[in-house]
Amino acid sequence: MDENGAKDGVILLIGCGLRKYREYLLAGAAATHPVWLFTSTEPDWQSPYLTGHTVVDVTDREAVLRAARELTASHTVRGVLSWDETLIVTTAHVADALGLPGAGPDGVEGCRDKFRSRRLLTEAGIDQPRYAWVDTAEEALAAAEEIGYPVVVKPRGMGASIGVVLAADAAEVAEAFRTAEEASRIGAVPYRGGALVEEYLEGPEISIDAAVVNGGYHPMFVARKQVGLFPYFEEIGHHVAADDPLRTDPVLLDMLRAAHHAIGYGFGITHTEVKLTARGPVVVEINGRLGGDLIPRLGQLATGIDPAEAAVLAALGEHPEFSDTEHRTVGIRFGYPPEDCRVRSVTPPSTAEGLLAAEAMAEPGTELRLPPNGYIARHAYVICAGADPEETAGRLDAAADLVELDWEPLHVPVPA
Template sequence: VLVVGSGTQEYREYRLRSAALRADLWLLDTAAPTWQSPHLAGATEVDPTDLNALTRAARAVADQRKVLGVFCYDEALILPAAQVAEALGLPGPSVTAVRNCRDKHRTRALLRDVGLPQPRFALVADLAEAAAAAEWIGYPVVVKPRGLGASRGVALVRSADDLAGLFADARAAHYPGVPTYRAGILVEEYLEGPEISVDGVVHEGRYTPMFLARKEVGLFPYFEETGHMVSAGDPLLTDPSLRWVLAATHRALRVDDAVTHTEVRLTTRGFVVIEVNGRLGGDLIPYLGSLATGIDPGLAAADVAVRARPGLDAVRARTTGIRFLYPPEHCRVDEVAVPEPGAVPGLLRAVALAGPGDELRLPPLDYLQRYAYVLCEADTPAECAARLDAAAERVHLVGRPLPADPGAQVAS
């Protein structure tokens, strides 16, 4: 099975480790493997954003070995991965399906067209169009980049006075390898309600959820994801209305064979799909799911890559959660100290994500600028939340404030 891109060890190695139990993996990535090596049968150095080069590299592997499928979990690379699979006649989500997920405007329009609840929305190219759209929709509205993920550039606009600055922030947000559009910003009605995400599998057109995460967000007016909690016994996971919405959504987006991460808001209109990502979730959500339920998302993704039916029976019933820690202001890190596992009841992992000299800048200057995370397990969501609070208090950040202007100097 070809693996397109590998990401960072801290967030991605568990996926490779599991997938390697199911098939020989051949990595196509920009650099020679290091931490990835124990999980690989081989690797080719290639720029995975260069479709022609990526396709040539994939064909070269296929000339020497029997290639059964393509496996990708990087949002910026799922489209070239699907294009390679299509070029080699391999299973996986179609290029059309991936585009329907990657392009948030296409997602909105397709779901609206089949009658699924959607916020009022408009696609805009400039501030004047955004102002007209916001007046039509009615404040508050959400501005979001059309092609990004992980809530980059997404902001809540409470009034016309806030629109110009937050619209500029949304337009400035970027991520290497993702497409840009002339009309690149969505203006949407803001819908109140908690948000969840569901990682699921589509096999031969049939959607099955694996696990559900309750999301925490912060740093408003931006929507930075500050935590997630997965409970094997979450009643929403068996809610027939949610299951119907998820299945109907994947049919509308023409997703036939894939692992997906769907974000849903619980509103007075019912379940409203925010977006569908054509890959496993980030932020270690699938890892939380495996700890809570025993379902292995890496194995499931490897099965789907070769069009085999994955095993999705839960064998564990726990609650797991993760809390991401952000600095209170822009800062240069001197030290991050984290507790050892077990220092707090239920603490499984506490990881420093920043080290001495790292500069962390909060939105809108940058996104996902976390200095640490803590990951806990418990019998119940309430107990897990209390353990996350206790573990977070044991993490210590020492740093110096940075000016809001990245070009300004800071005293040593």
């Protein structure tokens, strides 16, 4: 115990997120190891899960580093973690400064900086889409002509497919560049401006959440992604099947191990997105944190594996041991409005076949704008379980149809 009586010291969690998305992770982390939270505001619902907390501006890296060093004066800090995309670089720097297991500053930049990731993976011989970095619409057009249509235009450091656009011809490339470049300016400063132009990959998309421990790659579960609102790439749903054969596919796993080695990722949890193409699996991106969209929760419900426990063990530098205790398929479907709107009310269903959860995501008065005027314009989600993906998809369709959205049109001028 440390001098304050905390068993085996504390795990430092930087940032937490919204309760409806992250409480299950905080509960799982606290059940695994005592948690000390760095938070920008006083804890509320988080308090029962915490050994202690520090109020600090988590967006200020130097302030977080100072607070971490001060914490080590009174507590033994055993590891550092975060499941917030915007804080994983700071988290890596804190772990490095304290001499604790972590992704490493270079490894985490291989996740956050999509241009850096493309270069490193290509140099390592890992199949990548053809790509080019561009700073202007004219350069984007030249790159698209070289790569061949259609192309995908995306920001350098955003997540959740924000600002990612499919362009089918020269006229669409200029608009796609504008959308991607403008979207980049709401993100982290080092990744603002410019865009990536990439070959469009045909095929379904999956994501793999895994623990990485000193070069060892330990997959937890595979999610199958459903994308909509083309030419944009809004993620409207996912499902996880405990018996998905890709969880143990040797070709896929060998590629993922090599990819993590190529970017120099040391210790932590990653969420890797992969396209399954006619030429084989191709890495779309590696994210240095647990998946969003409640994907880790789907994985937990489908397999019984606790993603928060895995995240804590990886941050401690310990190899996790995964064993399924559930054997089913679990999926999520997000509700989007038919057009830009102001929400009057959202009423999710209380019962439906296989329904595990249903939540409103937009309060009355919320303005929801569809791409390119806005992103992630979700009003509700439903989570359902089934014996297989087909049954689960049918149950998700039925449950989503039961969500009641009362709205009024929101007329947003289209940018010139």
